[in-house]
Amino acid sequence: MDISYIKEFYDFHLKKYGSDDNRAMxxxxxxxxxxxxxxxxxxxxxxxxxxxxxxxxFGGLYTYLIAENIKPSKYLGVDIMxxxxxxxxxxxxxxxxxxxxxxxxxxxxFDYLFCIGTLNITxxxxxxxxxxxxxxxxxxxxxxxxxxFLSDKEYLMKGPYHFENPQRLKKLVEQKHDVKVVxxxxxxxxxxxxxxxxxx
Numbered sequence: 718m719d720i721s722y723i724k725e726f727y728d729f730h731l732k733k734y735g736s737d738d739n740r741a742m743x744x745x746x747x748x749x750x751x752x753x754x755x756x757x758x759x760x761x762x763x764x765x766x767x768x769x770x771x772x773x774x775f776g777g778l779y780t781y782l783i784a785e786n787i788k789p790s791k792y793l794g795v796d797i798m799x800x801x802x803x804x805x806x807x808x809x810x811x812x813x814x815x816x817x818x819x820x821x822x823x824x825x826x827f828d829y830l831f832c833i834g835t836l837n838i839t840x841x842x843x844x845x846x847x848x849x850x851x852x853x854x855x856x857x858x859x860x861x862x863x864x865x866f867l868s869d870k871e872y873l874m875k876g877p878y879h880f881e882n883p884q885r886l887k888k889l890v891e892q893k894h895d896v897k898v899v900x901x902x903x904x905x906x907x908x909x910x911x912x913x914x915x916x917x
Contacts, residue, residue: 720797720840720846722838722840722877723797723838723840724797724798726838726877727798727801727838728798728800731798731800731801736775736804736807736808739775739777749906750777751781752903752905752906753833753834753865753906753909754777754778754781754833756865756901756903756905756906756911757831757833757863757865757911758781758782758785758787758831758863761829761861761863763782763787763789763829764787764788764789765788765789765790766789766790766828766829766860767789767790767791767792767826767827767828767829767859768782768789768791768792768793768827768828768829768830768831769793769795769824769827769829769830769831769857769858770792770793770794770795770830770831770833771795771819771830771831771832771835771850771854772795772796772797772832772833772834772835772836773794773795773796773801773802773805773814774796774801774805775801775804775805775808776794776804776805776806776808776809776812776814778794778831778833779792779794779805779809779812780808780809783811791813791827792812792813793813793814793815793827794812794813794814794815795814795815795816795817795819796814796816796817797816797817797818798816799816802814802815802816819850819853819854819857820849820850820853824853824857825857826857826858826859827857827858827859828858828859828860828861829858829859829860829861829862829863830854830857830858830861830862830863831862831863831864832850832854832862832863832864832865833863833864833865834865834866836850836864836866836879837866837867837878837879838877838878838879839877839878839879840877843879844879844881847866847879847881848889851864851886851890851914852893852894854914855890855894855896855914855916858914858916859916860915860916861913861914861915861916862912862913862914863911863912863913863914864911864912864914865909865910865911866879866880866881866909866910866912867879867880867881867908867909867910868880868881868882868883868902868908868909868910869907869908869909870908871908881910883900883902883910883912884900886898886912887900887912890912890914894914894916895916895917896914896915896916896917897914897915897917898912898913898914898915899912899913899915900912900913901913
């Protein structure tokens with residue numbers, strides 16, 4: 718699938734807002750971002766576990782883990798945008814960040830995979846791409862995959878955004894894989910859902 722439009726979207730926002738503004742990644746304020754990190758890591762003991770951060774952007778999840786004194790055995794942030802990785806390496810010199818496309822590049826197994834807002838910008842046949850990404854993340858994960866995505870247009874301004882129905886996703890993923898899927902909706906993040914996929 719051609720994802721050049723998605724790259725163009727982020728290139729435009731990076732040039733417009735620069736490396737010190739979360740709007741370059743399509744986000745807004747810092748508090749909102751940290752709420753996502755709180756929700757998606759809550760109840761999971763990530764200490765001494767390996768973590769793959771898919772679509773890591775500026776390395777925000779890594780920064781959050783450090784601030785919360787969470788010490789994974791290994792962390793790798795990957796992004797398809799070289800500029801994002803360049804900025805992540807500057808902001809988080811103790812982290813490991815690489816330009817990778819998990820659908821194309823060889824990936825070793827990780828205990829936990831996080832994909833936070835990475836699949837929010839749409840293009841043609843994006844639902845198929847979304848599901849391929851989930852399939853690949855489940856393949857890579859030893860223990861679980863946690864995804865944050867847009868699920869209700871009512872709460873978001875118009876734009877090239879992709880929305881998925883969490884109940885539909887849960888059904889599709891559980892039918893295809895030997896996993897347990899849990900949906901979390903938090904009133905602090907209206908219009909977004911969190912999907913936790915636990916491997917059996």
